[in-house]
Amino acid sequence: MNVPIIDPLQGDFPEVIEEYLQHGNMKCIAFNRRGTLLAAGCADGSCVIWDFETRGVAKELRDKDCIAPITSVCWSKYGRHILASATDKSLTLWNVVNGEKMARVTLQQTTLHARLHPGSSTPSFCLACPLSSAPILVDLNTGSSTVLPVSVSDAGNGTTAPHPRNKFSDGSPPFTPTAATFNKYGDLIYVGNSRGEILIVDSKNIWVHAIIPISGGSVVKDIVFSRNGQYLLTNSNDRVLRVYENLLPQKFAAKELEAISSNDNEFQGIEKLKVVGSKCLLLFREFQDAVTKIQWKAPCFSGDGEWVIGASASKGEHKLYIWDRAGYLVKILEGPKEALIDLAWHPVRPLVVSVSVAGLVYIWAKDHTENWSAFAPDFKELEENEEYIEREDEFDLMPESEKAKDLDINQDEEIDIVTIEKDSAFSDSDASQEELCFLPAIPLPDVPEQQDKCLGSSSKLEDSNHSGSPFSIEAAQNGQAILPASSPLEVVGNSTAEEAVETSSLKRKRKPSAKGMELQAEKGRKPSTKIKLSGKSSKSKNKHGDGLDTNGSVLEDDVTDDYL
Structure with a gap:
């Protein structure tokens, strides 16, 4: 669907379930950057890639070494690689084009979410959020990992380091089931902790530059950036979704943050980090259900960042809450009586894809009202009666307005059909020549047993x-x-x-009767002569089909045709 033709008055958010996808037991989903391909991780350890335009399976990535359920899938920047994390503590990097396994790393704990570095076309680093430890920065080429700090100490010279309290026996950081994510270009990492804080960490030297405290001090469960990188969405354990405005520039954000930190010498330690953090993120809006106070799951932005969506975390509910960025609840979507486990908004179109606990993927779309009436091109449909004031020259044969029109068309001007205009939905569409948007369709071969049956039947037919x-x-x-x-x-x-x-x-012969045998025994009989045994010679056949006349006589023509 082309973005400019969407009616802005109807609201570009989904309303009803359009259809559903089914392929095994799917657990998690992710769109590529253009929204043409949809990756889904399954419970058997495979990754299914759907062609979202045709709703068909384009490729299936399967590793014989991994049969554990997939916990998350992530596309690379240009859509040529997919990173999948599984419950067997593994991270697998796939080449989407040829379906080959590029790398496989096994961590010490199960990864809940994994994100590839968004700044490089050939990803080598990824961010993993384990179940019971701090986020880890993993090098997929060497397999080495670096634990990110989840808190800072206010002792000594104010340097940042992981907090030493409540460590496990193996020296790993304390239990922090929190989230982390890259910014738009991957030079900064935003880490949430159990204290209700957001730490901004430099991805190169693993240095904490700023801290943003969250009101309520609850555990941060999800951190999501909008596609344009201007807004940050957090999901805390206090049942509140918060949207922050990103005050840092999109490019070279790490250098800008380092400059802000070096220029501010008035404070030291944690106070300095909080002051710097106030110049990085600004609380924009809070979203919650004031009546039910439900927990939220899998929150995300729409493709243009104008809408915020969150799913109910209650058991047996498949409800989606949609707010506009101003904070108003515009829609509550109710799905089947199946718990929701993952959610994704299409990058360009007003579509939402949700995964149920039953392993089905539901596609939510707008409820379009079709109008097949044949109206004139300039016809305007009115909702109610309006008084129309005609122009002075509206019904003239040659209106003055048409006379005043001058043709400014230069017929000798050459039309450029080579240059590709930038898509407004993508800020860096000019640098995506090598991007993978579609996969070639590969026909599936027949089963060998079916081929043998077909060959056997064809050989029999030929014989x-x-x-x-x-x-x-x-x-x-x-x-x-x-x-x-x-x-x-x-x-x-x-x-x-x-x-x-x-x-x-x-021809099939009939069994001769006793009278026929007697006639055959006679010699010198001519084939064309009719022999009348008794009664009339009217030729007919009785109900049994024997060559008898109406009086029971046998006709010789029938005998010669049937028995000779």
């Missing part, structure tokens, strides 16, 4: 055709249709009268 009468060959040479040899019409329909006489022995 039956070749084992037929010799007249089928002549009929084929004469351009006549060849019927199967088992058909009694082959002899009659594909042969001449002489051939029919020669092949009369192929």
Whole structure:
């Protein structure tokens, strides 16, 4: 769907379930950057790639070493790679084009969410959020990992380091089931902790530059950036969704943040980090259900960042809440009685895709009202009666408005059909020549058992055709249709009268009666002579089909035709 033709008065958000996708037991989903392909991780360890335009399976990525359920899938910037995390503590990088496994790394704990570095076309780093430890920055080429800080100490010279309290016996950070994400270009990492804080970490030197405290101090469960990188969405354990405005520039945000931190020498330690954080993020809006106070799951922005959507985390509910960025609840979508486990908004179109606990993927779209009336191009449909004031020259044969029009068209101007205009929905569409938008359709081969059956049946058919009468060959040479040899019409329909006489022995013979045997025993009988045994000689057949006249006599013509 083209973005400019969407009616802005109807609201570009979904309303009803359009259809659903089914392929195994799907657990998580993710769109590529253009929204043409949809990746889904399944419970059997495979990744299914759907062609979202045709709603067909374009490719299936399967690893024999991984049969554990997939917890998250993530596309690379240009859509040529997919990163999948599984419950067997593995991270697998796939090449989407040829379906080959590029890298596989096994961590110490199960990864809930994994994100590829968005700044490079050939990703080598990823951000993993394990179940019971701090987020980890993983090098997919070497397999080395770096634990990110989740808190800072206010001792000594104010340097930042992971907090030493409540460590596990193996020296890992404390239990922090929180989230982390890259910014738009991957030079900064935003980490949430169990204290209700957002830490801004430099992805190169793993240095905390700022802290943003969240009101309520609850555990941060989700952190999501909008596509344009201007807004940040957080989901906390206090049942509130918060939207922050990003005050840092999109490009070279790490250098700008370092400059802000070096220029501010008035405060030290944590106070300095909080002051710098106030110059990075600004609380824009809060979203919550004041009546039910439900927990939220899988919140995200719309493709243009104008809408915020969150799913109910209650068991057995498949409800989607949609707010506009101003904070008003505009729609509540109710789906089937199946719990929701994942959610994704289409990058360009007003479509939402949700995954239920049953493994089905539901596609939510707008409820379009079709109007097939044949109106004039300039016809305007009115909702109610309006008083119309006509122009002075509206019904003139040559209106003055048309006379005043001058043709400013330069017919000699060359039309440029080569240059591609930038899509307003993508800020860096000029740098995406190598982007993968579609996958070629590969036909699936038949099952070998079915091929053997087909070959066997065809060979039998050929044998039956070749084992037929010799007249089928002549009929084929004469351009006549060849019927199967088992058909009694082959002899009659594909042969001449002489051939029919020669092949009369192929006809089914009737069992002769006693009177017929007596007649055959007689000698000197002519074939064309009718023998009248008794009664009248009117020729007819009784209900049994025997050649008898009305008085029970046998007719010789019938005898000669049937028994000779």
